[in-house]
Amino acid sequence: MPQNRPASTLIHLQCSRTGKTYEADQLRTVAPDSGRPLLARYDLEAAAKTLTLESLAFRPRGMWRYSEVMPIQDPAHEVSLGEGSTPMLLCPRLGGELGLSGLWVKEEGRNPTGTFKARGLSAAVSRALELGARELAVPTAGNAGAALAAYAARAGLTAHVAMPKDAPKAVMDEVRAYGASLKLIDGLIGDAGHWIAEGCRDHGWFNIATLKEPYRVEGKKTMGYELWEDFGGELPDLILYPTGGGTGLIGMWKAFDELEAMGKIGSDRPRMVAVQASGCAPIVKAVEEGSDEAEVWQGAQTLAPGIRVPHAFADDLILQAVRDSGGTALAVEDEHIVSAMHRWSATEGIDPSPEGAATLCALEILKERGEVGRDERVVLFNCGTGLKHPELRPQ
Numbered sequence: 545m546p547q548n549r550p551a552s553t554l555i556h557l558q559c560s561r562t563g564k565t566y567e568a569d570q571l572r573t574v575a576p577d578s579g580r581p582l583l584a585r586y587d588l589e590a591a592a593k594t595l596t597l598e599s600l601a602f603r604p605r606g607m608w609r610y611s612e613v614m615p616i617q618d619p620a621h622e623v624s625l626g627e628g629s630t631p632m633l634l635c636p637r638l639g640g641e642l643g644l645s646g647l648w649v650k651e652e653g654r655n656p657t658g659t660f661k662a663r664g665l666s667a668a669v670s671r672a673l674e675l676g677a678r679e680l681a682v683p684t685a686g687n688a689g690a691a692l693a694a695y696a697a698r699a700g701l702t703a704h705v706a707m708p709k710d711a712p713k714a715v716m717d718e719v720r721a722y723g724a725s726l727k728l729i730d731g732l733i734g735d736a737g738h739w740i741a742e743g744c745r746d747h748g749w750f751n752i753a754t755l756k757e758p759y760r761v762e763g764k765k766t767m768g769y770e771l772w773e774d775f776g777g778e779l780p781d782l783i784l785y786p787t788g789g790g791t792g793l794i795g796m797w798k799a800f801d802e803l804e805a806m807g808k809i810g811s812d813r814p815r816m817v818a819v820q821a822s823g824c825a826p827i828v829k830a831v832e833e834g835s836d837e838a839e840v841w842q843g844a845q846t847l848a849p850g851i852r853v854p855h856a857f858a859d860d861l862i863l864q865a866v867r868d869s870g871g872t873a874l875a876v877e878d879e880h881i882v883s884a885m886h887r888w889s890a891t892e893g894i895d896p897s898p899e900g901a902a903t904l905c906a907l908e909i910l911k912e913r914g915e916v917g918r919d920e921r922v923v924l925f926n927c928g929t930g931l932k933h934p935e936l937r938p939q
């Protein structure tokens with residue numbers, strides 16, 4: 545652990561629904577009072593003194609550079625494979641085609657295990673290790689399982705992963721290669737969730753399901769800190785994010801709240817656009833209906849597995865972030881996703897996952913509707929590498 549990083553200012557955990565606080569020095573899942581997600585709270589006044597753009601310039605790369613607002617108490621427990629500090633790539637050719645002067649992609653495919661899931665699982669596994677968990681488990685659409693398997697191996701812990709039996713083969717191979725046990729489920733991520741919950745009950749595994757423990761979102765929030773750093777202490781105008789469980793969207797929104805509380809930014813925020821597939825769009829439906837919660841989507845189907853999530857556990861937090869930001873949620877068609885993958889690769893040399901490509905489709909919709917200004921700064925999240933999807937290559 546490099547010496548020039550300040551200590552964590554973690555104070556306690558707080559229920560996202562009731563505001564009740566809980567000590568953070570023991571393993572916790574959801575808030576005991578409400579069953580809703582717990583969020584980590586920090587001494588932001590103290591953190592603000594050292595977390596500056598100037599000091600960051602001298603810190604090592606990677607998501608652990610924001611150490612004041614990360615939960616690990618002893619740096620020896622940091623389980624890292626070099627996650628974070630991913631490239632923010634200007635896309636002038638694609639931007640030109642869309643009539644935009646500032647189109648960027650946050651290239652999350654560059655993370656360990658090839659997706660932004662590495663951030664969340666690095667944080668969650670580190671904190672689980674610190675608090676004494678030994679067997680970790682996750683239900684997943686695929687990529688979170690690969691990331692858990694890798695970080696558990698790195699930490700010397702045992703991992704149990706359950707995913708739909710039609711998840712990408714490359715991802716199943718990854719999970720096995722990292723030495724985790726893999727259960728294939730005849731169903732979707734929610735069914736995998738039931739199987740994992742049973743394992744946790746029967747065998748004492750620690751459940752790292754999306755927002756059912758407090759720290760995955762702490763890893764994902766570092767994307768928000770990186771945007772702030774990438775834009776020289778400002779934020780972009782528009783962010784398009786492929787939304788399944790919504791950890792990254794909720795995490796970035798939390799990062800923006802923390803940055804504002806520290807006096808690093810004002811109250812202006814990017815419009816957050818949650819992007820889903822038309823075959824599984826519970827958040828889009830809830831936004832359209834003006835609802836605070838999303839109904840479970842029946843018959844979920846899309847070739848973008850990471851966003852095939854019929855019910856996001858933290859639906860209320862996703863909807864709140866989208867609304868408070870003045871953003872929206874959009875559903876895109878699978879066939880457009882595939883052509884967007886090919887177009888993006890061939891135009892910019894960037895190899896998007898189908899979930900990442902969905903954000904380009906959504907941007908085209910917003911552009912057609914006249915909802916994006918020519919000089920707005922727009923960030924698309926390419927959440928993973930296209931290499932896991934050989935079946936979607938141009939033939």
Ligand SMILES: Cc1ncc(COP(=O)(O)O)c(C=O)c1O
Pocket residue numbers: 659661685686687688754786787788789790791792793849850851897899900927928
């Ligand atoms: C490649 C990819 N993109 C997007 C998502 C959705 O991420 P989130 O859970 O933060 O909404 C996932 C989740 O599995 C994923 O694997």
